[in-house]
Amino acid sequence: LQRTGLAALVTVYGPRTKAEAMIEGVVRMHGRVSGRTSEGEPYHATDPELLDWVQATAGFGFMEAYHVYVHRLHFFERDTMFAEARPVALLYGAVGAPTSQAELYALFDLMRQRLVASPIVLEFLQIMEDVPVLPGVAQPLQRPFLKAAVEILPRWVRKRLALGDHWTLKPWERAFVKTTAAICESMVLPSSPAVQSCRRLGLPENYLYRRQKAPRHGQYGRDHAGFDVRIRESDGLKVRQWPP
Incomplete structure (x- = not known):
């Protein structure tokens, strides 16, 4: 998990030469990973469809966590994130x-019928709950962060994985996660990859912490099909309506 986090930071904020070298190493490593699912279906880590899914869900996780716990993202910001990730996705093979x-x-709609529950998911969550990421007396606070990660999943995914109400944040837990996220968002640390990338480009250290003003569409945005679109926060579904 730490290696995955490091790869994400280098990919987004690192110098191009270092990022490309790291991605080449990841691609070579993926070339050695293959096997069969619990249903007997063969897979290879370099399968284009699998790479597309990993790229999509990773981007969704980062974006949705920021949207829910830090700052609401407008549709143009979401589309911008996906568009800017395109060159990196190609380097990873997610064409x-x-x-x-x-x-x-x-893509979510396409994969809905193919995704199946796996005990590996629950095993992973248990490992993340038991591993002492936070120091000493703060360790019990790991669970709210873990629940926060589960809570941003679309409702149908949680239902399929049997991640019930015990994985839903309590009000005080949600407040704690949001407060912690707000503090982290406001901390411009000189050693952080984001600040270092700004320095390298000759920009102010807080450049990436500034927010752009979003266009006023009320609670609606515009998707690429020309529909007015609203995100229903309770289950992450997209509701389409014809323009008035």
Whole structure:
């Protein structure tokens, strides 16, 4: 998990030469990974469809966590994230990864019938709960962060994985997660990859911490099909309506 986090930071904030070298190493490692699922279906880590899914869900996780716990993202910001991730996705081999919010939801709809529950998911969550990431007396606070990660999943995914109400944040836990996220968002640390990338480009250290003003669409945005779109926060589904 730490290696995955490091790869994400280098990919987003690192110098191009270092990022490309790291990605080449990841691709070589993926070339050695293969096997069969619990249903007997063969897989290889370099399968284009699998790479597209990993790229899509990773982007969704980062984006949705920021949207829910830090700052609301407008549709143009979501689409921008997918568009800017396109060059990196190609380097990883994810040639069909979503390039917009609309394409992400289309992929979710496509994969809905193929995804199955696996005990590995629960094993992973148990490991993340038991491993002492936070020091000493703060360790019990790991669970709210873990629940926060589960809570941003679409409702149908949680239902299929049997991640019930015990994985839903309590009000005080949600407040704690949001407060912690707000503090982290406001901390401009000189040693952070984001600040170092700004320095390298001759930009102010807080450049990436500034927010752009979003266009006023009320609670609606515009998707690539020309529909007015609203995100229903309770289950992450997209509701389409014809323009008035």
